[in-house]
Amino acid sequence: MKIKLNDxxxxxxxxxxxDIVKFAEVTGDNNPIHLDPKYAAETMFKVPIMxxxxxxxxFSKVFGTLFPGKGTIYLKQSLSFLKPMYVNTSYEAVFxxxxxxxxxxxxxxxxxxxxxxxxxxCTTGEATIMNTDRI
Amino acid sequence: MKIKLNDxxxxxxxxxxxDIVKFAEVTGDNNPIHLDPKYAAETMFKVPIMxxxxxxxxFSKVFGTLFPGKGTIYLKQSLSFLKPMYVNTSYEAVFxxxxxxxxxxxxxxxxxxxxxxxxxxCTTGEATIMNTDRI
Numbered sequence: 001m002k003i004k005l006n007d008x009x010x011x012x013x014x015x016x017x018x019d020i021v022k023f024a025e026v027t028g029d030n031n032p033i034h035l036d037p038k039y040a041a042e043t044m045f046k047v048p049i050m051x052x053x054x055x056x057x058x059f060s061k062v063f064g065t066l067f068p069g070k071g072t073i074y075l076k077q078s079l080s081f082l083k084p085m086y087v088n089t090s091y092e093a094v095f096x097x098x099x100x101x102x103x104x105x106x107x108x109x110x111x112x113x114x115x116x117x118x119x120x121x122c123t124t125g126e127a128t129i130m131n132t133d134r135i
Numbered sequence: 136m137k138i139k140l141n142d143x144x145x146x147x148x149x150x151x152x153x154d155i156v157k158f159a160e161v162t163g164d165n166n167p168i169h170l171d172p173k174y175a176a177e178t179m180f181k182v183p184i185m186x187x188x189x190x191x192x193x194f195s196k197v198f199g200t201l202f203p204g205k206g207t208i209y210l211k212q213s214l215s216f217l218k219p220m221y222v223n224t225s226y227e228a229v230f231x232x233x234x235x236x237x238x239x240x241x242x243x244x245x246x247x248x249x250x251x252x253x254x255x256x257c258t259t260g261e262a263t264i265m266n267t268d269r270i
Contacts, residue, residue, distance in 0.1 A: 028148070031205070051195060053194075060187065061163045074188075081209050081210055
C-alpha cells in the first residue's frame with residue numbers, strides 16, 4: 001500500500017537493560033551513563049539512560065519493516081534528544097508524512113518519540129526516505 | 136582534556152555480518168536489505184548493506200567514550216546517508232569541532248564517515264553535544 005500525505009503511523013516499544021548491554025556491545029558505545037548505575041547516580045540523570053541512537057533506531061525499524069515497509073531506503077534523519085529515555089518504559093514513536101514526491105518516490109516524515117504514560121516528547125526529528133513501490 | 140575549536144578526531148571501524156544480525160535483533164530492524172543476500176541481489180545494491188543507524192551509532196560511541204569522552208550528553212544529530220556501507224570494510228569517522236560555547240559547555244561537531252580505501256563519503260552530519268568537564 002502506498003503512503004499518502006498526512007498519513008500517520010504509531011508504534012509502541014520499550015527496551016530492557018539487556019537490550020542496552022547488547023546495543024553497547026555491538027556499537028562499542030559503552031558510555032557508563034548507559035551501563036553503570038553507580039556512575040549514573042552521580043549525574044543529573046540519577047539512573048542509567050538509554051542510548052539516544054537506540055531510540056532513533058526505532059525510526060529505521062519502522063521505515064524498513066512497517067511504514068512504508070520493505071524496500072525503504074533511508075536518505076536523511078535529523079534528531080533532537082530532548083529528554084532522556086529509560087529502560088522498562090513504554091514509548092510511542094509517531095510518524096507523520098509531511099511531504100511527498102511520487103515522481104522521485106520520496107517522502108519527508110516527521111518522527112517523534114513520546115513517553116506513553118505522560119505523552120512527554122523525548123526525541124523529535126525529520127526523516128527523508130525513498131521507496132519505489134510504496135511512495 | 137578540553138576540546139577546542141577546529142579540533143579534529145579520527146576513528147577507524149568496521150562491522151561484520153554478525154554485528155548486523157545482532158543490531159537487527161536488538162533494534163527490531165530486520166529489513167531484508169540488511170540480512171538477506173537473495174533479497175539484496177534484486178535491489179540496486181546487489182549485496183546486503185549495513186543499517187545506516189549502525190554507522191551513525193559510531194558517532195555516539197566516539198562522543199561518549201573517546202572525543203570528548205566520559206560525561207558527554209548527546210543533544211542533536213543530523214544524518215545524511217549518501218552511500219551504502221558494507222560489512223568487512225574499513226571506514227573512518229572524522230570529527231571536526233565547528234562551534235564551541237564554553238559557558239554552556241556545548242559544541243557543534245561535524246561528523247563524517249568515509250570508506251577508508253577510497254575516501255568516498257558515506258554519511259555526513261552535524262552533532263550538538265554537551266560535556267560540563269570537557270567543553
